Each structure stands twice: as C-alpha cells, then as structure tokens.
Amino acid sequence: MSRIRFTQMRVVAKKEIIEFIRDWRTIVALILVPLLLFPLLFIAFPLVMQSEAQELQELDVDVLVQSDYIDSQILFGLNESNMSITIESLPTGLESLSQPLNDSSLLRSYEYDAILRLQQTNDTWIYSVLYLSTSEQSTEARNRVLEVLNNWETNETIQRIEASGLDAESTLNPLRWDGTIADADVATKGEQAGLLLSLFIPFVLALWTASAAVQPAIDMTVGERERGTLEALLSLPLSRSELLMGKWLAVVTITGVGVALQVAGLLFGIAFLAEDLVNVPSISIGSVLLLTLAVGLYGTMIVALYLSLAMRSKSVKEAGTVLTPITLAMIVPILLTQFINLDDVESFWFAIPFVNVLLALRELLLDRIIIEHILIWISVSVFVSALTIRYAAKQFSREDIVTSRS
Secondary structure (H helix, E strand, C coil): CHHHHHHHHHHHHHHHHHHHCCCHHHHHHHHHHHHHHHHHHHHHHHHHHHHHHHHHHHCCEEEEEECCCCCHHHHHHHHCCCEEEEEECCCCCCCCCCCCHHHHHHHHCCCCCEEEEEEEECCEEEEEEEECCCCHHHHHHHHHHHHHHHHHHHHHHHHHHHHCCCCHHHHHCCCCCCCCHHHHCCCCHHHHHHHHHHCCHHHHHHHHHHHHCHHHHHHCCHHHHHHCCHHHHHCCCCCHHHHHHHHHHHHHHHHHHHHHHHHHHHHHHHHHHCCCCCCCCCCCHHHHHHHHHHHHHHHHHHHHHHHHHHHHCCCHHHHHHHHHHHHHHCHHHHHHHHCCCHHHCCHHHHHCCCHHHHHHHHHHHCCCCCHHHHHHHHHHHHHHHHHHHHHHHHHHCCCCCCCCCC
16 A cells, blocks of 8 residues: 555656656756856856956055155055055144044045045154045055055064164064964864855755745645646545645655755865865765755755645735745744854754754764754654644645635
8 A cells, every 4th residue: 555655656746847847947947057056156256356356456546645744655655556646734623633524525526535644743653544435446545555554564663673672573473373373273174164064055955945845836736726737636546645745755856956956066166166265074974864864854844834835825926925935034043043153052952943954954064963962853853844744734635625725
C-alpha cells in the first residue's frame, strides 16, 4: 500500500513539475538566475568598486582655504593632491572654526567642494574642514585635505621630537605589536570563512526558499482551480493525502533545485572569483548532513504552509496577497538571528520555529555540533512540520476544494 501511495505521489509530482517548467521564463527563473546570480555579483561588484575608486581619484576638486597664515608645507601638500586651491582670510565673528555661517551656501551651490579653515595659536594649529556629506565629491575633497594635514602633522611631530634630542620612533610608539595580527589568529582560513558565511548563507537560503516556493505553491493549488484542471485531478484514483504529498514533493523539488543552484553559484563564486576575499569553509561531514536536514525541515514547513494557505484562497490574486507578506515577514527571524551571539546563546532560541533552523545553520557553518541544541531544533522543527502538513491535509480534504474556501 505504501509503495502504491509513493507511486501515486510521484506521478502527481512529475505531472506538476512538467507543467510548471513548460514556460521558458520559469526555466530562467528556476535555473539561470540562481546559478548565475552570485558569480555575476562577484564579477561585477569588484569592477564597479574599482571603477568608482578610480573616478574619485581622478576628480579635480575645488577647495577654499580660509587662513590668515598658512604653513608652506601644508600649502605644498594641498597643491600636490590634485586640488584647485583658493586662499582667503578667515571670516570674522566665528565662535569656532566648525561654525559654517554663510559659507554653507558655497558648498551647497557646488562652488567649492570643501572649505579648510586653518589658524595658528602659538605652537599649535587648529583647523576645521567644512563639507557636504551627501556629496561624494565633497567627501572626497575633505578626505584629501585631511590626508595632507595628517601627513604634515606626522612630519612636524617627528621634527619636534628629534629637535628635543629624543628618538621619534620609540617616543611615538612606546608599545608596538610584534609580528602581524593575522599570524596571531589561531582560526584557520576555513573557520574564518565559516564565520563570514554563517552570517550570509542562512539569509540567502531562508529568503530564497521562502520566495521560490510562492509561485509553484499558488500555481499548483488555486491556479489549477482557476484553470479548471483541479477537478479532473481529483477524479483520478488517488487520495487527497496523496494529492497533497505529490504537490508538496513537486514544490519542494522545484524550490530545492533553485536553492541548490544558488548555493552552487555562491560556492563557485567564492572558490574561483573571490578566493582572495573569502575561503571555502571547512566543515565536517556531520555538519553537512545536519545542514541538509535543517534546510529540509525549513522547506517542509514553508511549502506545507504555503500550499494550505494558497488552497484556502479564492483566487490567484488573493493567494499572492496572502503569501507575499508572509515571505517578507521571514526577514524578521532572518535578521534577528544575525545579532545573536553564538558563543553564549541560550537554548530556548532553538525552540522557536524558523529562528531555530536559522541559528542551527549558523552553528553548523562554524562546525559547532552541540547535541543539546541539535535535539531541540530537530524536535521542534519536526513537530511544527507535522502541524503544517496536517493543516495542509485538512485544507485538501475539504468538500468545496474545487469551488472556494470554507
């Protein structure tokens, strides 16, 4: 009997998958987008960043220097930093050099990109750089001015220390790190990669699983009802439970393929395109198996919930209105788990549905196998999965399933 039931489930699932992927746009959304998304990001992002940085470096910015007297070395540094310099006296009536007064209009009108105010008081200098933080060009001008002033301050400090007969290096750096910080970190490259990806992969898996399951869940329930094919499907020699599990298997397969391809694209991008930035995480076989189980349980809950809610809907439009907010709501537990410290995480977090699976993904990507946590999140997730499947079975068992919801 169980074999016949599995056969019927497989027939339903095969039929649903074939119908769903007939449209070429579905193939693009299901295969090409997940597979190419991260490789393209890893290629495009560095190129865009490099191009933007190059453009900023080549900008010729206009800086107004307000000072009654300016050190020749400071002026030399400003002129050598690809800046057009205009010099005028300090305005009167300033309570502090950072008080804009009427000069803010010079920045807002883009007449100048930054305004350096400089004043000597005895043996020290005070300064301020006025700029417009919402303008990249103004921010770049400010950064160049600060770089010149910092270099001048370093050189001036060294000269004053040496003029006093002291060693500048030991005076300025009485406490120094010996070696490199990277050498002092006992975590392996793979462990470091696991930490980075533990903040990223759960977000991708959870959000993509939730979003990828929406369309097939709607299409295979209320969509079939609107097309008039659900009644014909119910006339076949199979039970409502077999119909539900067949559709569940189809949605899980479609969603799983999309998620697997997206992860494959991510790992390919890391391994071949961003190997200088991120390493492939080093985790045990046990963690890999538990990761698979966690994703499977998460998908089971999501798909069963989506199928039941879609079947309750009167139309495709209503189903989309119901499921879209739920998908967006998944962002809440996703973001919540990013701020939980795994070194001192309380066990009750692993008893909260959906949150527990996302925390489990983070722990397992760090190759942390904590038996207590594993038992809690597996037990809770299996229980919630059973509830969602039971609820879905109730919706599929209604007498008015072909016409409308109860």
